[in-house]
Amino acid sequence: SGVPWLSDVYEVIFGLAGYTRNGLFFAPLFLLLGARLRGREASGKGEAAGLGAALALVLCEALILRRLGWQRHDSMYVFLPAVMYFLFSLLLAPRGEAPGWLSPFSMLVYVLHPWVIVLMRGAARQLGLWGLLVENSLGHYLAVCAGSAAAAAVLLLIWARLRPARPSDTARAWVEVDSAALRHNAENLRALLPVGCELMPVLKCEAYGHGLVKTARLMSSMGIRAFAVACAAEGVELRRAGIRGEILILGWTAPESFPCLSRYRLTQTVTEPAYARQLSAYGKNIDVHIKIDTGMHRLGIDPEDIASVEEVFTLPHLRVRGMYTHLCVSDALDEASRAFTEAQRRRFFALAEELCRRGYCVGKLHTQSSYGLLNYPDARCSYARVGIALYGVRSSRGDDAARWPGLEPALSLKARVEQVRSVKAGEGLGYGLAYTAPRKSRIAVLPIGYGDGFPRAAEGACALINGSRAPVVGRVCMDQLFVDVTDCGEVRPGDTVTLIGPGLPCEELAEACGTISNEILSRLGKRLPKVWL
Structure with missing residues (x-):
């Protein structure tokens, strides 16, 4: 060898790592590398540049080794771990949801390729193509891949x-x-955020009926890295689906579920010192946000009780990553509501400033929910916890919103016509014969009911069929409901009926039922398949 010391270096590497017909035995290193990078956030740009540089180094190494005649089985590259590091990191970058067939396809390629190598060698020998399909590395690689x-x-x-x-x-x-x-709404809400503030989509109750995991994946593909859920089970489901970033549990987690917090790196809300002491006694490091009660009187520590807040900061195993409060009348713009909201904000930020003065790192601060962002976009917060607005819906038709930046409803609820029946004038239908036909009518039976989350109190609401409104009549059953299609033209079994959608907003159904859109959407059950467009 012309470079003895370099030859000695490679001999030491082979002595420590060993090698196989595929090169250096890096498999344990790659497994450790994958475990180390698990959960890492990546943008994709820096990783792509790093991968390109690492590949260039491997190419240079390969050319040098070939020139010196040192290869063993044509692959023994020291720079390969660098390639795999950047490749793993690049694969972690958000790219949107992959097609459903891609995962089983890639698994089958991995399982089948050794058999294909054997078959390729046999076929090459029989066809006289040994030089092209076996001895030529590139030809062999392409043939095995194909x-x-x-x-x-x-x-x-x-x-x-x-x-x-x-x-x-x-x-x-x-x-x-x-x-x-959904993407449009997230982009437009982001445009309202002040500098330094990030969107934190609220995904509780199956993302308000839209689908927990798919909504989170869509938001992740946009670079969003903070989410809020109601309970530990929702957070665990997101982690198991590969969602990275901060996942804040807004609700209570029972002590028997504390292992989920540490195992899945979930951030728990602390609402009182006693609960914080329970979390601390668990003995493992847990990220927490402290809930401050500035006037809603539901959950949280009183901002005047600064000693209790300080106790949370000093407890072992608790890592305070932020504090937040809830603005309870930010959806109203009358003078009294605005004054109350401003008072809530003053109390919260006064507490944060005092804690900083005493040397505590308060972390991320957030006060805004959907209407907090729409009506008070100038708040100096780290996060905006956006729920109902993300889905393009107002809680009620009469809600005040100083801004509504072109938000579009993302959800439609549809059903097929199961049967069309004729009912004579004066005849009743449904449980309790609660509805009496005022005239000879045609009634369509739809296979959806309160078992699917459609409100039982929906009598008086409407459906859309053939472009016409059809009133919901009679009592909604567990699995069916009735609509009067007398004035809707020809209606047949199998026709599609819209219950929420364009021309029939969720706010209208909520108003007919005496409730809010949040309840309507969050009640839509898992019996209803979600079709993403």
Whole structure:
């Protein structure tokens, strides 16, 4: 060798790491690297540049080693861990939701490729193509990739034909989610945020009926890295789905579920010193946000009780990452409501300033929910906890909003017509014969009811069919409801009916039921498939 010391370096590496026909035995290192990078946030830009630089180093190393004749099985690259580091990091960058077939396809390619190598060598020998398909590294690589991909595709097609049939998502009743509207709403709400403030989508109750995991993945693909949920179970579901960043639990977590907080890196809300002491006694490090009660009197520590707040900061194993409060009348713009909201904000920030003066790091501060952002966008906060506005819906039609930046409803609720019946004038229908037809009528029965989350109190609401409004009549059943389609033209079984959607906003249904849109959306049950558009 012309460079003895470099030859000695590689011999030491082989002595420590060993090597296989695929090169240095880096498998344990790659496993540790994957574990280390798990949960890491990545933008994709820096990682792509790093990957390019690492690949260039590997190429240079390969050319030098080949020139010196030192390769063992044509792959022994010391810079390969750098390539894998940046490749793993790049794969963690948000790219939107992958097609459902991609995961089983990639798994099959991995499982099948050793068999394809064996088959390729046998075929090459029989066809006299040994030089092209085996000895030529590039030709061998491309042939094995193509063969593995083809075999995986064939197996997936066979499985698609053999797997058990499942009902169509739109066979009965379903929810449609407009992903473009959700993205549009998030972008427009972000535009309202002051410098230094981030959007924290509130995803509780299946993301207000839109779908917890899919909504989180869409937000993640936009670079959003903070989320709020109601309970530990929702946070665990997000982590298991691969969602990274901060996940704040707004509600209470029972002591028996404390292991979930540490294992899944969830941030717990602390509402009183006694609960903070319970968390501390668990003995493992837990991130927390402190809830401050500035006037709603639901949960939180009184801002005047600064000693209790300080106690939370000093407890072992608790890492205070932020503080927040809830503005309880920020959806109203009358003078009294504005004065109360401003008083809440003053009390909260006065507490934060005093804690900072005493040497505590208060972390992220947040006061704004949806209407807090829409009506008080200038608040000096770290997060805006946006719920109902993210989904393009007002809580009530009469709500005050100083700004409504082109937000679009993202959810539609639809059902098929199950049957069309004729009812004579004076005949009753449904439980208790609560509705009496005032004239000869045609009544469509829809296969959706309060078991799906459609309100039982919806008599007087409307549905849309053939572009016409059809009133909901009679009592809503667990699995069916009635609509009067007498004036809707020809209606047949299987026709699609809209219960929430364009021309029939959720606020209207909520008003007919004497409630708010938040309740209507959060009640939509898991029996309703969610079809994302």
